[in-house]
Amino acid sequence: MDSINQSTVANGFHHLQAAHCENGVTTALLKHYGVHKLTEPMAFGIGSGLFYIQLPFMKVNGGPAISFRTMPGLIFKRTCKALDIPVTRRKYVSPQKAMQELDERLIAGKPTACQVGVFYLTYFPKEYRFHFNAHNLIVVDKQGDEYIISDPIMETLVSMNSYELQRVRFAKGAFAPRGQMYYPGDDLKEATDEQIRRGIISGIKRNCRDMLMIPGSFGGAKGIAYTGRQIKGWKNKLGDEKARGYLAQLVRMQEEIGTGGGGFRFIYGAFLQQAHAYLPIDELLQISQQITATGDKWRDAAIQASGIYKGRLGTQADYDNMGDRLIEISELEKMAFKSLKEAIKKAK
Known part of the structure; x- marks a missing residue:
């Protein structure tokens, strides 16, 4: 879907464009819940995001298995642990249950992060869609059958319908997200x-x-x-x-x-x-x-x-x-x- 009228605010959530998806999700989500001192570079550094590995006996999309980052989810986990922030992370067998529990959080006005696959992200240009299942975004609201999405690499808020969101949450392959969603505790105190x-x-x-x-x-x-x-x-x-x-x-x-x-x-x-x-x-x-x-x-x-x-x-x-x-x-x-x-x- 197209961007949401070029808006950067929905359900009280302020969209933040960032250089890297998990840094951006970590920074924007924690800001929303009360931690305002954190910047994208600070999240990346506290979360020890810099890395390099080439796995010699593994191929990805027919090429060498190379990664410039830590395992998906570790930046958020490590940053929250350093700041004494409780974290909930859930994976699912049932897509229906995964969507239901996400809806319940949105109805309660609680933006929630999800790990998704890139290949079926409808708002991505086609040349950027390939099989990569470690992308992170924040679902901030639901309007009818449309989910309002804060994707840190996008300039503005975007949207996907329920079928599109469920498909990327349950993408197949390496690092399959299995409907994964995660979020910090409510009403956090500012980090000291x-x-x-x-x-x-x-x-x-x-x-x-x-x-x-x-x-x-x-x-x-x-x-x-x-x-x-x-x-x-x-x-x-x-x-x-x-x-x-x-x-x-x-x-x-x-x-x-x-x-x-x-x-x-x-x-x-x-x-x-x-x-x-x-x-x-x-x-x-x-x-x-x-x-x-x-x-x-x-x-x-x-x-x-x-x-x-x-x-x-x-x-x-x-x-x-x-x-x-x-x-x-x-x-x-x-x-x-x-x-x-x-x-x-x-x-x-």
């Missing part, structure tokens, strides 16, 4: 500066662990270099057509699904800048610049990859160039997170 400070510390420590300490070679900063080395062998191992398809998959995961490589680095850089107000450790500002610089390099790598999969480039040297870019990014992120690990030790 001390809660936010503690959340920043725990979020940074966890993200350093995730980027530096994952065993094996395919997760965290090491995983980026692993993918770089893999790319160098794709042309000879897979042939031109399949190798180009694999690169298209990488760029899709990086730039089109949930903000991805470059975008996440920019958000995390902003988080470290904002964290400095609660933790006056000057190294946070320096590391923020380093992480932001890796975001620029991720974007440059995406341009190189798109040149290959669109056929403008295609020699072995082009694949080597792409792989070297990721290996360089891996080293830069490893250095940045090692510095961050040392800096956060100064937090009291």
Whole structure:
């Protein structure tokens, strides 16, 4: 359906456009229920959203299984835990029961978040619809058979009818949402500066662990270099057509699904800048610049990859160039997170 008369408010809920769906849902939903200090970068950082992994024995949509983010739901869960916010999360076998319980919350004036599949989202442009089941949105109201939706990546509120919403809530495949809906407790108290400070510390420590300490070679900063080395062998191992398809998959995961490589680095850089107000450790500002610089390099790598999969480039040297870019990014992120690990030790 079309946007709701370009409105950004429904049922007392103020729509918030964000760079990433789960950050946006976390920030907007908690603001609605009473926590106003939280920003999108702070939710992302406290929730330790920055990540990287390539699962070597798994394929997604016929390409490599690559993720630039933590498991769906963890940003919301971790942020709420840090701020002592109770959370309810429900999954369903029965679509009818899932829709009924959502309706009951909406009748009570309680906007509710849902995890959904992207492929059948009717308000998405067709070129952005593919099988990805970890998208997050907020259902804020129901008018007749139309559900009013706050999707953080959309400029305004949108809508879907009951059939359309049920279909995306029960999409099939990897990370099938099973009608999942989640929400915080009612009438929350504003987060204290001390809660936010503690959340920043725990979020940074966890993200350093995730980027530096994952065993094996395919997760965290090491995983980026692993993918770089893999790319160098794709042309000879897979042939031109399949190798180009694999690169298209990488760029899709990086730039089109949930903000991805470059975008996440920019958000995390902003988080470290904002964290400095609660933790006056000057190294946070320096590391923020380093992480932001890796975001620029991720974007440059995406341009190189798109040149290959669109056929403008295609020699072995082009694949080597792409792989070297990721290996360089891996080293830069490893250095940045090692510095961050040392800096956060100064937090009291």
